[in-house]
Ligand SMILES: C[S@@+](CC[C@H](N)C(=O)[O-])C[C@H]1O[C@@H](n2cnc3c(N)ncnc32)[C@H](O)[C@@H]1O
């Protein structure tokens with residue numbers, strides 16, 4: 001990417017001062033998440049959540065979804081914090097906050113599709129990392145949730161250019177980042193990175209956002225980037241993609257990301273990928289339901 | 305399977321939610337997966353439960369727990385597992401059963417094979433439907449290939465080999481006569497184009513579709529015959545290996561591997577897994593479906 005393209009991206013990202021209807025607690029929360037767990041005070045999190053009534057209500061709804069593993073919806077934020085644990089609650093809160101970032105205008109990438117993919121990828125990242133004893137599951141969830149925020153930037157800052165890329169991807173049935181590259185000369189990885197830096201996200205999350213389509217290029221946190229890369233691919237072949245048919249064969253185990261992840265986590269070898277794929281299908285319905293009820297969207301129109 | 309599939313007796317109740325299912329069924333699900341590679345997803349557990357319920361009647365098991373004992377304790381174990389597998393796979397088959405498989409075939413695999421073989425003099429595509437039962441899958445493949453005959457496959461010869469152990473199934477398959485239930489996924493377009501009417505209830509596959517297929521009896525465990533099935537581009541073997549024990553399964557899979565051309569694909573049923581029985585095949589994903597790939601020589605992945 002040339003420096004002039006980079007400058008254009010930076011300028012346009014600066015101009016989108018506020019994401020659409022993003023809740024005030026969002027950025028403070030992200031900063032809080034950057035701290036290590038011990039430093040985060042439980043009261044602080046409960047206070048942040050309760051700060052915004054709508055957010056608090058949504059949090060309780062999300063926490064009650066089977067995806068977060070509670071049999072009964074929690075009655076209070078404090079109750080949720082106690083039974084789910086602080087870190088799980090933070091990821092739930094983050095999910096809600098991002099869900100609020102809803103556009104007034106139509107996006108080139110249908111927001112419902114985008115959120116299903118992001119939430120789906122977050123869930124797959126967590127389930128996948130749960131198979132690897134040494135992985136940080138909540139971190140994996142967060143990385144999955146945020147990996148494609150560059151698409152948000154594209155919809156807001158480059159609506160015309162990105163609409164063309166989207167159209168090309170749908171027509172030629174090629175991966176979206178390839179269509180971005182050939183029509184715009186840059187991808188959501190670059191725009192996402194600029195936003196992530198502006199938001200001062202943690203380094204490993206920035207690495208995921210910038211390199212999830214080219215794991216080898218990442219200087220940092222390669223195993224996490226690899227995990228997101230693989231989960232993203234898996235989502236896109238199981239009905240949680242970008243809303244169109246991607247005409248290609250995906251060989252996850254031969255993907256360089258698999259080897260990178262395996263190097264760090266030997267227990268990857270024992271993962272039954274087929275069964276994992278079937279189990280992921282079981283959660284697709286949940287994800288659709290969660291996105292439409294919590295984020296107030298109409299049920300799916302597009303498949304894949 | 306000797307009879308033409310009929311609708312399952314008990315119709316699925318769509319509102320039965322996962323929570324109402326006895327946890328024993330999850331244990332049975334895991335057992336079935338372990339021995340057969342068939343995975344019944346959470347939302348399809350009621351189908352497994354229905355299958356078990358019918359078997360429980362037959363075996364006088366009063367509770368799912370008791371039935372679990374029948375499934376796990378010698379001497380009834382092996383026979384009962386077989387019965388249960390029959391129960392949960394019967395009546396599943398129909399024409400156009402898996403659209404994602406057909407999409408992968410026409411959108412990704414065919415263009416790939418056509419490009420790979422472009423230099424060859426004879427443009428020939430060979431497909432094997434192994435354990436074809438009453439022919440639904442074989443005809444579905446044939447019709448889809450005919451759809452491509454004016455485009456991707458212009459100038460190509462397509463041969464479909466359809467084999468099954470069971471003579472009666474093979475005979476039924478040859479006749480190519482199907483009722484509403486088998487045709488429930490078949491669009492009107494295909495019905496008009498590739499079928500003729502037999503009577504009010506049944507349609508028959510037209511001769512131009514049949515022409516593509518050679519039906520015959522074949523036991524997949526017959527090693528001498530399996531050695532001669534060379535030069536395949538695609539093998540479909542859906543819900544057949546589920547009855548085989550580990551050793552025979554991996555023997556058959558090794559045959560499939562050597563019977564396939566480089567760059568060829570092997571498909572199982574949509575909820576079926578090869579598990580870790582073969583490490584030469586690459587497990588690959590297409591939208592909505594998985595397959596096993598014998599890497600092409602040009603891919604450098606052998
Ligand atoms: C459940 S049916 C599946 C039929 C069809 N492929 C489908 O997907 O609906 C299993 C079929 O496997 C066949 N079969 C079982 N053992 C076999 C063997 N050793 N060799 C060939 N076919 C066999 C049976 O005759 C039966 O038709």
Ligand SMILES: [Fe+2]
Pocket residue numbers: 147148177188212213232
């Ligand atoms: Fe991406």
Ligand SMILES: [Fe+2]
Pocket residue numbers: 117121147148232
């Ligand atoms: Fe993605």
